Amino acid sequence: MKKRIMVITQDIGDEYTQKIKATAPDWELIVGKKKDVWAPYANKAEVIAGWKKDLEELSLRESSELRWVQAWSAGVNTMPLEKLASKEIALTSANGVHAYPISETIIGLMLGLTRKIHTYVKNQQEKNWHHAHMNLEMHGKTIGIIGVGEIGKETAKIAKAFGMRVLGVRNSGKEAENVDSMFTPEELHHVLPECDYVVITLPLTPLTNQIFGEKEFRLMKNSSFIINIGRGEIVKEDELVEALQTGEIAGAGLDVFMKEPLEETSPLWEMENVIITPHTSGSTEHYTKRVIEDIFLPNLVHYLEGKLPPINLVDYSKGY
Known part of the structure; x- marks a missing residue:
């Protein structure tokens, strides 16, 4: 009997490889980050975890057996969503994996700007003892979280530790814990004048593309x-x-830019009132653990039972 094939395009280590094998013992499992490991199996794979650019050509042919893709990132905007949708391939994202590290980065950036930590680091390098006219604090201020998903909810929880007033914007307008008032995207312009900090945690979709401007x-x-x-x-x-x-x-x-890496000619590099991080806010020592244990393995159990994987199933009509 022909074995069903599952491809993991990441180096996940022996512990998680064995857990997947134990869950799907009758499958042929291909694991490895290098292209020469997974490419020969791409068009035969029924399940792929970890999308690579080359997979569009290799795994979406007419003869493809692909039925489910587990993305390794929360954002799926760079994936061929129309092709995946047309072939009725289930797509699940890694949404939720980043809630802790990204919320920590958000608060770190807020604190850094408020208490001028970046300015003092620069002064330290120049051995310059200067106050830098620092006089702000975060406590009691208002934060507007534009996109209250898992990251937004975790950020709201931390903001409450600073006694902050939390305003949220989400498509449903549904209330969330630690958010004092929730609004819909149509009410964004009513929210912005209230905020001391505006935090964008939105996915990129046709509706969110360039919604912040002059x-x-x-x-x-x-x-x-x-x-x-x-x-x-x-x-x-x-x-x-x-x-x-x-x-x-x-x-x-x-942490994110129109073109990455950020071009050396960008004025943002030289601005005293800007802190730049190189799209690393989601980096964490626990990334693989959370993708495999919290998302992929529970979804795999459902898939093996003939059901759609329920965790982070992407709605193609929404783009996330």
Whole structure:
């Protein structure tokens, strides 16, 4: 009898390889990050965990046996969603894996900008003893979380430890724990003037593409900070630069950009009121553990029972 094939395009280690084998003992399991390991099996695989660019050509042919893809990232906007949808291939994301590390980065950027930690690090390197006119604090301020998913909810929980007022924006408008008031995307412009910190945790979809621009920055307080850990394309970068240069907003903490790596010619590199991280906010020592144990293995159990994998199943009509 022909064995069903499962491909994991990541180096997950022996412990998790054995757990997957124990869950699906009758399957042929291919594990490895190098292309020459998984490429020969791509068109024969029924399940693939970890999407690579080359897989579009290799695994989406007419003869493909692919039925389910487990993405290794929370965002799926770079994947061939239309092709996957047309072939009725189930897609699940790694949403939720990043809640702890990204929320820590968000708070770190907020604290860094508020207490001018980045300025003091630079001063330290120059042996410059200077106050830098630092006088702000986070306690009691208002944070607006634009996109209250798992990351947004964890950020709201931490913000409450600072006694902050938390405003949230999500498609459903449904209330969430630690969020004082929830709004829909149509109410975004009512939320922005209230915020001392605007945190973007949205996925990139046709509806979120470039939704932050000059108009939104004008609505924000001159003293407010923007944090973007969602996707660079959500913000009109040239208009963000102008808002920062003219003092329309006070500063920005940015982990994502329109073009990555961020070009050396970008004015953002030289701005005193900007902290840049290189799309690393989701990096964590526990990444593989959370993808495999919290998402992939529970989904695999359902899949083997002939059911759709329920955790983080992507709605192709929404793009996430």
